[in-house]
Amino acid sequence: MPTPLTLAWHGDELLDGGLRELLCGPGAMFERRVEDVLGAPAEVFAQRAPHVPAMLAGAASGTPDQTYLAFADAPDRAVTFAEAHRLAAAYAHVLATGYGIGKGDRVAVAAPNGLEHILLWWGTLSLGAIMVGLNGWWTPGELDHGIGLTGPSALFGSGKPLVRLAETRAAAEGVPVVSLDELHAAALALEDPPAALPDAGIHEDDPAAIMFTSGTTGRPKGATMSHRNFVHFGLFGGLGGAVAALTGPPGRRQVPESVQRASVFANPLFHVSGACLALANAPLFALKLVLPPPGRWDAEAALKLTHDHGLTQWTGVPTHFWQMLTHPRFAEYDTSRVVTIGSGGATFAPELLRLFEEKLPGVAITNGYGMTETTGTGTFLNGREMDGHPASVGAAAPTIWVQVRDEDGNPLPEGEVGRVHISGAGVFLGYWGDEKATAEALTPDRWYRSSDFGRIEDGVLYLESRMRDLIIRGGENVYPIEIEYRLVEHPGIADACVIGVPHTVLGQEVKAVVVPRDGASLTEREVRDWVAAALAPFKVPAHVEFRDALPYNETGKVIKRLLEDPPAAGQGHAI
CATH class of the missing domain: 3.40.50.12780 (ANL, N-terminal domain)
Structure with missing residues (x-):
């Protein structure tokens, strides 16, 4: 055996x-x-930091003058690790005294990446509170799901996400909705700002953040991440x-x-890819992060x-x-x-x-x-x-x-x-x-x-x-990734995705959604012949649809459920 x-x-x-x-x-x-x-x-x-805030404190001590954040739209502006540490301590003070945030409380945010957004993370975590990262592209109804699940004490935001936060049921019921600009101004206005982050008695297995699963199918769940996870x-x-x-x-x-x-x-x-880069990789290894233009x-x-x-x-x-x-x-x-x-x-x-x-x-x-x-x-x-x-x-x-x-x-x-x-x-x-x-x-x-x-x-x-992507055609298991590998090797194909579509007799058939390269001219027959030259007949797409682009979510994954619908205007055509 x-x-x-x-x-x-x-x-x-x-x-x-x-x-x-x-x-x-x-x-x-x-x-x-x-x-x-x-x-x-x-x-x-063995030599790990005891919690997330300790990584910023270590960078402020070990590499104080190295640039932490740079800005594409403000090339003369930069924030060092020492400055970020000082501002994070001020944020923590305002959160605690102005909004009553303490250990175990949830603080939710929906905003684009930015200095104030990052500092909110540091201030919240240094209090032993839990950061709730809401998707900035969610509608008010989707935001209500995340807010209702996690029960935050305050909602912070900027730009269009701030407007949508104000339209949520939670806002109507009295949960404070605060602009990150307002929070930043309050932190800068402190007459006697603290010199260090607070000592909140954080254990490494305490929760640090709630991050929602991608939600390509069903309603997103709130994955609870510990300080240990980030370190x-x-x-x-x-x-x-x-x-x-x-x-x-x-x-x-x-x-x-x-x-x-x-x-x-x-x-x-x-x-996680964004939060871990800002909260772990950058302070641990003195990595400069450059925020792109909006x-x-x-x-x-x-x-x-x-x-x-x-x-x-x-x-x-x-x-x-x-x-x-x-x-x-x-x-x-x-x-x-x-x-x-x-x-x-x-x-x-x-x-x-x-x-x-x-x-x-x-x-x-x-x-x-x-x-x-x-x-x-x-x-x-x-x-x-x-x-x-x-x-x-x-x-x-x-x-x-x-x-x-x-x-x-x-x-x-x-x-x-x-x-x-x-x-x-x-x-x-x-x-x-x-x-x-x-x-x-x-x-x-x-x-x-x-x-x-x-x-x-x-x-x-x-x-x-992925289990939900498995195509069962006439009793044969078809794994889309194998067909996708073959498709993108075609010199005329820029991107491709494979899904299953219903069939009365076979149960499902294979469908390929293809994005041609600029200037390429492709036919359904050419796509099918390309796959057939390398894979078994039951893996050859029975249907081929051409689109201008595939629908990706914010984490870079194709939202396959959107491919089951007819393409919107400007999104290509089906053959």
Whole structure:
């Protein structure tokens, strides 16, 4: 009988003894050990900060004059870590004295990314209160769902989200709705502002934030994240990046010691990728975050930010990278300092990897697989795994354990498809106010039971598809991701998504929604023939629809339920 598999990280074994001791030895930043976490064993970092506010205090002490925040629309303005610490302490004072916020209270915010928004997070967490990150694009009715679930003591916002907050049922019932500008002015007006963040007696397993799941199907649930989750995110990513840099091939790009690392800050704060970047990665590693100009993401604007601010890393989804690398003015901008590419939520097509090598030779590419409930942690695809298993989502990330289990919870052997389970210090506390959903998502020994199907082969995880995306055609299981991989390798296809559509006899048929490249002329027959040349006949799309763009949510995932409806005007046409 084959042995059940558990993926675990062994990346430091690639280092020589001296480097391993320097990075991971006793007293080193990335020293690891197994501890009890909420009743279950987990590998943790021994030298971790005790809670989130301690990371900002550490940056204010260790790198006080390094830039924390820069602004594309105000190039002469910058906020250092010391200044952010001072302002966060003032925010905490105003929140406590002006709004009665204390440990365990919820503070909700709906706003674009910005200085005041980030400072609200720091002020709230330093009081031991819980940040509720509301999606800034939600309607008043959707906002009411998040507010009603979490019961915040105050609602903060700016711009259009502030207007929608004022239209909610909670506002009508008397929950204070406050402009972030008003909060900022009150913090600046303090006659005797505090010099340090308050001591709220925070434990690392206290809740820090409630972050709503993407909501591509059903109503979003409030994933409750702990202080430990955020601290762990910064350290596991730092260790993985350090080992990748030290073990990469000759010619790998490096950041000069005299240059501060810098990244654009485009991911929304109400999502783990944005919040963890601002609250963990930046203070832990003195990372400068550049806030882009307001408005929709634009490829040339991203290239200009790279040029003007000397960005050392790009983060985004594959669609962003396609548009930047193929932009007609790409060569006019200096991208020489970009050393790392980071992504998650969607896979890299082989053609995109070839394009990176052509346009940014020597850059290190990492694609992460995780979810809100695991603070974005799960597996890493980079280096050797990306070269040898490009269709996988990689090996286990540092300190993370991954298993594939059957529906009875039994770990499966190599090659067998089952439900992906993830364990580690990044696993969330549970769903706020929903014990039933929490019990369904977390096993008694705190493994997160994901909604993804996958299999383990050769030390890496392959995703078959999300359970809700599985297409069952005449009794055959069809995993859309395999067809999507094939479609985007076509030279005339810029983006593609595969869904199932009802069929009277077969149950479901395969439908491909395709975005052609500019200037490309495609027919349904050409698309079908391209898939048929590589995949089994039952995987060939019976239907092909052409659109100008796919509907993505704010985290870079295609909202497949919107593809089940006829395209709106200007969104393409069906064949």
